[in-house]
Amino acid sequence: MNEAYTLIRGAGLKLTPRRREMVALFLHTQKPLSPLEVQDHLKLHFRQCGLPGVYRNLETLADCGVLFRVVGFARERSYALCCRPVQEHHHHHHIICSSCGKVGQVDQCGYHEGMMIEGFRLVSHVVQLSGICDSCVSKEKEGFS
Amino acid sequence: MNEAYTLIRGAGLKLTPRRREMVALFLHTQKPLSPLEVQDHLKLHFRQCGLPGVYRNLETLADCGVLFRVVGFARERSYALCCRPVQEHHHHHHIICSSCGKVGQVDQCGYHEGMMIEGFRLVSHVVQLSGICDSCVSKEKEGFS
DNA sequence: CTGCGTGCAAAGTATTTGCAAACCG
């Protein structure tokens, strides 16, 4: 999955070991991670690894479309891999499994820039869904004692 | 507009001067405010007014449905008055004018608990819209020099 | 080689906690 690499290079950014490892982590984990969690993982691979650098890279990767910023009201931020990053300008949202954190992509949302809603001209919108994924539903059923 | 008062009392909470003033502020401002902004306003009315108390009351008022928590990725949180609080369990979302901060209510969103999306069973969802309200659109046009 | 990327130290800012005093109902 070097789509991410394409995006990074395409944005004129360097493909450093740190960034490769971050992409690999998100690709492997498939769920939202906080800066601290990312750092914890990186520490296993690099002797030195500062949190500020992690923050900077997360922002960088979000800017170039590899990651997306999980919105919420909580104090701690988190990021997740943006599925299908190749279709750069394709409008979509994400659904996150509240049990295992798996991220899915939702293409339909019914909103588009410029539409009129309640006397407002829509400029942007945030949609974030939370649900239970198939495999967690199955687990739930099994767990029925 | 003592709908808010009803909600507060209904939740078994006390209707203190502080809370009355907070409700009045949001009612009058009609836009999202950060804890600090709320405190700044309260200081005009009360000699003493700690920020921790403001945080606590904002959370309290959000919990009982008077306010809603504005979601986003930013570091600073903010709250706004939840319009039509009376229809307690009526599902709706908000649209915020990016120019003046005015808040509108959106009743339709196409999502409902339990629906299936992309292999997930939807449990909850966040929808927040940002747009330009009628009056700001008009202003824009006038400003056309 | 050149400028982006990174580490580290330190600062900055938002939010939370604990407890005693005040007050609503």
Added chain:
DNA sequence: CGGTTTGCAAATACTTTGCACGCAG
């Protein structure tokens, strides 16, 4: 009156900045 609410101090936690060194291209 009793439990909720509040102020204050201080602690926490998260995030950002600045600068020197290192490495990708």
